[in-house]
Amino acid sequence: MDINGASAIVTGGASGIGAAAARQLAAKGAIVVVADLQADKGEALAQEIGGVFARVDVTDTDQIKAAVNAAAEIAPLRAVVNSAGIGWAQRTIGRDGEFDSAADLAAFTKVIAINLIGTFDVVRLAATVMSRNEPDADGCRGAIVNLASVAAFDGQIGQASYSASKGGVVGMTLPVARDLSASGIRLNTVAPGLIDTPIYGEGPESDAFKANLGANVLFPKRLGVPDELASMVVECITNSYLNAEVIRVDGGIRMPPK
Template sequence: MNLNNLVAVVTGGASGLGLSTVEQFVAAGAKVAVFDMNEDAGKAAEAAHPGKVIFQKVNVADAASARAGIDATLAAFGAIHIAVNCAGVGTAGKTLDRDSKALPLEAFAKTININLIGTFNISSLAAEAMAKNAPDEDGQRGVIINTASVAAFDGQTGQAAYSASKGGVVGMTLPMARDLGRYGIRVMTIAPGIFDTPMMQGVSEEYRQPLIAMVQNPKRFGAPAEYGRLCVSIVENNYLNGETIRIDGSIRMQAK
């Protein structure tokens, strides 16, 4: 699929990996709807790309909010061809804390609701819109790109909720691709390692250096633009489907 004149939805698109993806898509000629809860950052992204980007305040884990965002995108741009799910939270907490108290269920549930249920919510609603598109010469109507994490495979101490949520995203990749194959909609997942997003830029070097030490090559945090470029490649390569791609400098996370 050629991105020129296509329409994308990017959740978490006001910052970090999502914002970089928005910028890469716009540069390739696409129009983008940014779904985010941060109004100031979302409106800034819209203002930076007039006519190419619209902002919608969307809670991805809420059915009505997500539906409203999808409907607004269709009203503004007429179609949806791409959905990239970057919205997520990184809740940390051990199954039992240092006082042997159980992790509050609401903390676990919040992570699952946003990272996993929110991803499915946007994916399914976007797919509903994509199914109405006319197929291109290769029978393609759309592509969904979900964001997992290397924590889906080697989660660290205190990441039970986060790893479970991202493992769920990996787990639904193939069955969702099989569900949507008849419509010409592809489904891919990206599992990033450690990236230099605003969240990570706010932590100390004492915290950053042990993480970088686990990366094999190159010895650094990933650049958000590298994630965005991978999204562009996935859209453009029609034979990528039903798979999870790690983008992580060959990191393998240690227990802690």
């Protein structure tokens, strides 16, 4: 699928995997809407790649609609990447047998709201706009890529909320792809492993921590870099025969319990 001259939206596009995907989509000729809460980073990236910034909280349907409409006004919206998400870790119950020390239900709900419901909300709204596009030679009107995580399959101790949210993204891949096929829209999911993003911090202690994490990867024994994930995201968008798939990009790691 050719995205040259089309518009694209990347949620969580101001940093990490989202930013790498935005740069690679722009390199393919797409005009990228960087949708994020980080205005300073998002605006700087948009200026760098010739795109636009849109402040988007993926739990706010009106903000998503505004970003989708803004993209469609620039050019036909043919590519969407859902990279916005948060992490959270807490054991399901405490050690003292008291209700108050059990997992924070509000935190669990927030993770689900952003990572799963927010992703679906972007999909349903963006796909609605994509369905108005003229189809290409394959009948394709657009392509969507959702970001999950290896935690969807190998959730560690304390990762109930995060794994549930990403497992939901994996689980809805096939049924949503089936739904959207009638409109000529493809949907795939990419599940990253341990990726070197700003979440790990900087400096000698951070480097030592990341090296230790990387030692658990099957091969190569290091953390992945955002561009390695972004290249798969772009492949999912541009490869017209890739649909309804969940692809792990993780160096072969299978996460231990902790």
